[in-house]
Amino acid sequence: MSATNWGYLSNYGVYTAMIFYTVAFVSHAIEFSFAIKSEPVLVGNGNLLEKNKTVFDFTSTRQSGRLGSVMMVLATASLFVGDVARGISAGRAPLGNMYEFSLSGGLAFSLAYLLGLYKFKMRWLGTPVSFSLLLILGTAITLLYRPSAPLVPALKSTWLVIHVTTAILSGGVFLLANCVAGLYLFLEKAERTVGRPKYLAQLPSIETLDQLCYRLVALVFPLWTFAIIAGAIWAESAWGHYWSWDPKETWALITWIAYAAYLHARATVGWKGRKAAWLCIFAGSTFLFNYVYINVWGTGRHTYSGL
Amino acid sequence: MRTALFLLLLLAIASVPGSLLPQRGENPVAVDNFILKHQFFGKLLDSLKFFDVFASVWFSAIYILLFISMIGCVIPRTFQHLKLVFKAPPDAPKFLDKMDAYSVIEGANHAESKELALKWFKSKRYRLKIAEQEISAEKGYLRESGNLLFHLSLIILLLGIAFGSLFSTNGEAILNIGDRFLNTPTSYDSISYGRLQSPAGLPPIALTIKDFHATYNPVNNAPSDYKLQVMAQNPFNAPGKPITIKVNSPLTYGATKIYLQANGYSPIVTVRDVNKKVIFSGPTIFLPQDANLTSSGAIKLPDANPQIGFAGTYVPTFSQRFGQAISSAYPESLDPRLLLGVWKGPLGLDSGIPQSVYKLDTSRMVRLGTVALKIGESYNYGFGTVTFNGYTQWVNLQIVHDPGKNLALLGALIALLGLIFSLLGRQRRIWIKFGEVIEIAGLAKTRVSDLEVEIKELLSRINP
Numbered sequence: 107m108s109a110t111n112w113g114y115l116s117n118y119g120v121y122t123a124m125i126f127y128t129v130a131f132v133s134h135a136i137e138f139s140f141a142i143k144s145e146p147v148l149v150g151n152g153n154l155l156e157k158n159k160t161v162f163d164f165t166s167t168r169q170s171g172r173l174g175s176v177m178m179v180l181a182t183a184s185l186f187v188g189d190v191a192r193g194i195s196a197g198r199a200p201l202g203n204m205y206e207f208s209l210s211g212g213l214a215f216s217l218a219y220l221l222g223l224y225k226f227k228m229r230w231l232g233t234p235v236s237f238s239l240l241l242i243l244g245t246a247i248t249l250l251y252r253p254s255a256p257l258v259p260a261l262k263s264t265w266l267v268i269h270v271t272t273a274i275l276s277g278g279v280f281l282l283a284n285c286v287a288g289l290y291l292f293l294e295k296a297e298r299t300v301g302r303p304k305y306l307a308q309l310p311s312i313e314t315l316d317q318l319c320y321r322l323v324a325l326v327f328p329l330w331t332f333a334i335i336a337g338a339i340w341a342e343s344a345w346g347h348y349w350s351w352d353p354k355e356t357w358a359l360i361t362w363i364a365y366a367a368y369l370h371a372r373a374t375v376g377w378k379g380r381k382a383a384w385l386c387i388f389a390g391s392t393f394l395f396n397y398v399y400i401n402v403w404g405t406g407r408h409t410y411s412g413l
Numbered sequence: 414m415r416t417a418l419f420l421l422l423l424l425a426i427a428s429v430p431g432s433l434l435p436q437r438g439e440n441p442v443a444v445d446n447f448i449l450k451h452q453f454f455g456k457l458l459d460s461l462k463f464f465d466v467f468a469s470v471w472f473s474a475i476y477i478l479l480f481i482s483m484i485g486c487v488i489p490r491t492f493q494h495l496k497l498v499f500k501a502p503p504d505a506p507k508f509l510d511k512m513d514a515y516s517v518i519e520g521a522n523h524a525e526s527k528e529l530a531l532k533w534f535k536s537k538r539y540r541l542k543i544a545e546q547e548i549s550a551e552k553g554y555l556r557e558s559g560n561l562l563f564h565l566s567l568i569i570l571l572l573g574i575a576f577g578s579l580f581s582t583n584g585e586a587i588l589n590i591g592d593r594f595l596n597t598p599t600s601y602d603s604i605s606y607g608r609l610q611s612p613a614g615l616p617p618i619a620l621t622i623k624d625f626h627a628t629y630n631p632v633n634n635a636p637s638d639y640k641l642q643v644m645a646q647n648p649f650n651a652p653g654k655p656i657t658i659k660v661n662s663p664l665t666y667g668a669t670k671i672y673l674q675a676n677g678y679s680p681i682v683t684v685r686d687v688n689k690k691v692i693f694s695g696p697t698i699f700l701p702q703d704a705n706l707t708s709s710g711a712i713k714l715p716d717a718n719p720q721i722g723f724a725g726t727y728v729p730t731f732s733q734r735f736g737q738a739i740s741s742a743y744p745e746s747l748d749p750r751l752l753l754g755v756w757k758g759p760l761g762l763d764s765g766i767p768q769s770v771y772k773l774d775t776s777r778m779v780r781l782g783t784v785a786l787k788i789g790e791s792y793n794y795g796f797g798t799v800t801f802n803g804y805t806q807w808v809n810l811q812i813v814h815d816p817g818k819n820l821a822l823l824g825a826l827i828a829l830l831g832l833i834f835s836l837l838g839r840q841r842r843i844w845i846k847f848g849e850v851i852e853i854a855g856l857a858k859t860r861v862s863d864l865e866v867e868i869k870e871l872l873s874r875i876n877p
Contacts, residue, residue, distance in 0.1 A: 253632065259639045259660040328832045335825045344661050346583075346672045346811045348818060349574075350439070351467050356432035363425040367418055374414050392425070400432075406439075 112195030113254045119188025120209065124243050126181030127236045133174030134232035137167045138305065174232050175223060181239070182216040189213050195254045201270040202257050204401055208246035211274050212239055218278060230309065234285075265340035272333035273358075277393055279326040280361075283319050284390035287383040290315040294380060316379060319386055320372055327365055334358050345407060354408035357396035364389035417486065420479040427475055431466030434458065438465065480571060487564040494557050501542040502551035505844035512844070512854035514868040518876045523847045526875045530845055533874045537867075539843070548845045553858075559834025566831055570824030577817025581607040582615065589679050589696045589807045594620045595649065596812065615814070616669050617648035623655070625676060625806045629744050634705060636744070641673050641808055668816040675809035677701045678708050680727045680751050681802040684717075692717055692797070696805045699727045700771050705741035711773040715762050721796065724754040724773040727804065739785065751801040755781040755794040843868065851875070 107115075141164045164171075189209045193200040200206040219235045222228040257266070293312050296302050310318070337358070342348040349355060368385045371377040377385070400408065435443035444464045448455035462469035509515060518526070530548060534541055539550035584604030586594055594600055596618040606612065621644040628638040639660055644653035647666055658664050664671040679696035686692050692714060699710030712723040731750045732742035739752060758778035761768065768774055784792040786801035840858040845851065853872065857864040 257637070258635055259637065262638070263661040324836060328829060328836065331829050331832060335822075335829060338825070339822070340661075342818065343663060346663070346670070346674065346813045347815075348821065351431060351436065352439075353432040356428050360425045360428050360432075363421055363428075367421045367425070370414070370418050370421065375418060 109195045109197070109254070112191045116188045116191035116195060116254070119184050119186075119191055120243060120247060123181045123184035123188060124240060124247075126177045126184060127240050127243070130174045130177035130181060131233065131236040131240060133170045133177060134229075134236060137164070137171035137174060137229075138233065140170070141167045142305070171229055171232070174236070175229060178216070178220065178223070178232065178236065181236075182213070182220055185209070185213050185216060185243075192254060196257075198257060199267045199270075201266060201274075202261060203250075203252050205246050205250040205252050207270070207274070208242055208250055210271075211278065212242045212246070214274055214278050215239065215242070218282070260344050263340055263344065265336055265343075269333060269336040269340055272329055272336060276326050276330040276333055277397065279322055280330075280365075280390050280393050283322040283326075284387055286315050286319045286322065287386040287390070290319060290383045291380065291387075294383075316382070319383065320378075323365055323368060323386065323389075327369060330362060330365070334362060350407075352406040352408060354396060354400050354406060357392060357400055361389060361392045361396060364392050414486065417479065417482045420475060420482060424475050424479060427466070427472050430463050431472075434463055434466075436464060436466065438468070480568070483564055484568065487561060490557075491561050491565070494554070494561060498554055498558075502540055502549040502842060504542075504544075505547045505549055505846055509844060509846055509852045509854040512856050514865045515852070515854040516868065516872055518851040518853070518872065521851055521876055523851065526851055527845075527847065529875050530871065533871055534843075546847050550843045550845075551841070553838050553840035555834050556838030556840050556858075557835075559831045559836070559838055561831070563828050563831030563835060566824045566827035568824075570821050570828060573817040573819070573821030573824050575817070576820060577607075577815045579607045579609045580614075580814075580816050582610055582812075582814040584812050585674070585809060586812070587698055587807055587809050588620075588622050589698070590622050590625055590805045592622050594622070594810070596620075601812075610814075616666055618666060618669070618671075619646040619649045620644070620671070620810075621653065622808065625808050627676060627744070627806075631743075634744060639673060639676060668818065669812065669814045672811040672813065673808060674811045675701075677807055678706060678727050678729060678746065678804050679807050680710075680725065680749075680804045682712060682723075682751070683800045683802055684712075684714060684721070684797060685800075686717065686797045694802075696807075697725075698771075698807050699725065703741070704744065705730070706744040707741040710771045711769075713760050713762065713770075713773065715760050717797070719757050719796065720760050721794075722756045722758075722760050722773045722775070722778060723799065724756065724775065726752040728752065729804075746804055749788060749804055751786045752783070753786065753792070753799065754783045755792075755799070757781050757796065839863075841867075843871065 189200050189206075192206060192209060196202065196206075200210055215235070216239055219228070219231065222231070289309070290312055293302060293306065293309065293315070296306075297312065309315075337355070338348040341350065341355075364385075368382065368389050371385055372382055400406070435447055437444050444459075447464075448459055451458075458464065462471070466472055506512065527548070531541070531543070534548070534550045537552065539552045542549040582604060584601040586601050588594055596615050598604060598612040598615065622641070623644055624642040626638075626640045626642075627636055628640075629635065630637045641658040643656050643658060643664070645656045645664060646653050656664055658671065658673045660673055663673070677699060678701075679698050681696045682693070683691060684693040693712065697710055697712050699708035701708045706729050708727040708729075710725050710727070712725060714721045726739075728739060728741045728750045729746040729748075730741050730743035731739065731748045733739045739750070754773075756773060756775050756778040757780075761774045761777065781794045781796070782792070786792060786799075788801055788803050791798050791800040841855055841864050843853065843855040843864075845853050853868060855864045855868050
């Protein structure tokens with residue numbers, strides 16, 4: 107097959123994945139929304155006051171959820187084909203511009219969800235995950251798409267794969283930690299005031315979420331450190347300096363420092379709960395800012411997005 | 414600790430302006446434009462060093478304070494930790510049932526159980542203190558060791574950075590194919606030294622530029638490969654060695670590296686006066702203006718009578734769409750043209766005001782004509798003729814000497830190792846008391862610990 111044909115295959119793969127993600131999103135949404143039932147309950151002692159109470163009955167909608175999971179698997183497989191075909195058509199790892207970065211990042215996110223589904227039965231995350239993936243791929247094909255092409259000389263290095271893959275993986279986990287921290291803050295507030303909403307009853311306790319957030323960050327912090335070191339080694343051979351305070355480098359360091367502060371705050375100063383969650387969200391936002399702002403509007407040498 | 418945390422966050426915040434405002438070290442022109450545009454506000458920021466954030470006093474103050482606070486915390490902790498490592502594990506607490514994973518074995522043979530327990534502890538490489546009635550076992554100092562290693566190696570990293578910046582040189586030179594470069598201060602177009610580095614410290618390297626080849630992707634005109642061939646001598650009089658320099662593979666001599674950073678075209682022009690006498694001949698470096706290498710430059714002839722200047726544009730692949738200016742359609746020289754504007758009058762070179770070699774100051778000059786030349790064509794402008802002979806290519810070499818690089822890398826790698834150790838290590842203690850019954854309990858210093866699983870395993874060993 108020629109490079110052009112691989113390129114077409116890649117595009118078909120991505121479109122197919124988007125269709126599957128859409129069906130998955132709808133199935134997951136149906137599983138939840140049609141499970142909401144209200145049934146009359148008796149209130150008061152014998153006065154037979156009727157009141158409607160919201161309950162969840164998943165017996166009739168479980169099939170829809172299962173369909174959603176099947177669709178997630180198919181979507182991930184299609185996206186995998188799309189991503190790999192893109193790499194073959196360009197003759198390199200699909201990490202050369204922001205479009206390819208989105209495909210690979212989305213694939214990593216999707217695989218992480220499937221792993222979580224298999225190990226921790228995380229179907230409750232299916233709706234937001236399929237929706238986020240639709241957003242990621244939608245942005246990719248509309249705003250970020252660039253025809254498949256070889257790399258510019260500065261990117262021709264083994265370090266591209268090492269540096270960018272570790273950065274993507276770390277970023278994925280940082281965002282996941284942010285989701286967990288955000289969920290923590292939401293549930294913590296709810297439990298403090300009106301009580302945990304019924305539709306979130308299946309979610310873990312807030313203590314577990316708090317601890318999960320810390321573990322995710324502690325686990326991925328060395329990987330992020332490595333991504334920065336790998337970037338420095340590469341910069342040394344491509345640009346002449348291992349560190350030149352390029353905006354992207356500076357923000358990578360800011361993210362590193364923010365997470366270091368988070369880890370210190372937890373392990374040494376003993377922060378947890380709300381304060382720690384906010385610090386985690388702050389640190390994750392610096393990563394997002396770096397990805398979105400510096401890639402698209404920033405100056406400096408990391409401008410390979412092709413935009 | 415709170416101070417260190419505060420300083421860490423302060424360092425993160427202090428880095429922000431350095432990434433959002435233009436910085437002098439990276440882009441001095443953008444800084445000047447910013448100050449011009451924002452007048453008072455720009456000057457205020459400038460006086461507060463917001464355009465040299467990473468070299469400013471306040472930025473240095475933050476990280477120096479941070480390191481002092483870190484050293485002040487880490488050094489005593491290191492001694493404390495070393496003492497602990499060489500000390501026996503602490504005695505069992507009085508009430509074991511207050512500890513974690515408390516279990517009791519009844520009716521077992523004490524001597525036999527003790528032996529089995531010791532065997533298990535040893536196979537798990539616990540450090541032990543054995544008394545008549547009890548065993549204290551401890552394991553997992555890797556966590557604190559890794560933690561301390563991480564912080565100590567950050568000091569190595571900082572030393573590497575400091576050493577590198579004090580003894581570094583960093584210079585750039587633009588060379589045409591065929592040029593010879595001697596690594597002496599005068600050969601550079603620009604060079605800067607670290608505070609403790611002198612110009613005499615440059616290693617005696619000589620380079621002759623043999624060939625340069627750029628490959629482009631015809632689909633999107635983006636470069637796909639740059640290849641520079643040089644003849645390198647070290648020292649100056651050594652026999653030459655042919656070497657290929659590419660973007661990701663610089664030429665390395667110890668701590669000195671030579672990088673290929675940029676390239677462009679130098680049109681070759683011959684100028685004759687009215688008597689057909691050659692008054693200028695050779696390549697002139699033109700600077701690329703767009704991705705297709707439409708390049709512009711200037712040829713100044715202060716010795717001609719009258720003074721003549723050429724404002725030139727080199728177009729490697731000629732293209733002119735209807736109603737638009739001439740520009741290049743492809744970065745390779747497929748159909749080159751040299752567009753010249755010929756000017757007569759004072760060039761202003763003796764005015765004392767520095768001017769760019771790539772630009773002609775035409776404010777006091779008169780235009781004699783404009784022309785687009787193909788290779789081999791000439792143009793008579795009245796006071797002489799100009800001939801476009803062809804083109805050559807130039808490369809911009811960056812020559813960096815940084816002796817602290819390896820130390821910094823070492824520091825960074827040890828830091829990473831320490832970080833991983835500190836995550837793998839799980840410090841925990843297990844005690845066994847032999848009284849009326851056998852009591853077992855433990856204490857995990859971190860929550861991420863399978864202490865209960867371990868104690869269960871120990872129990873099954875003693876009491877199968």
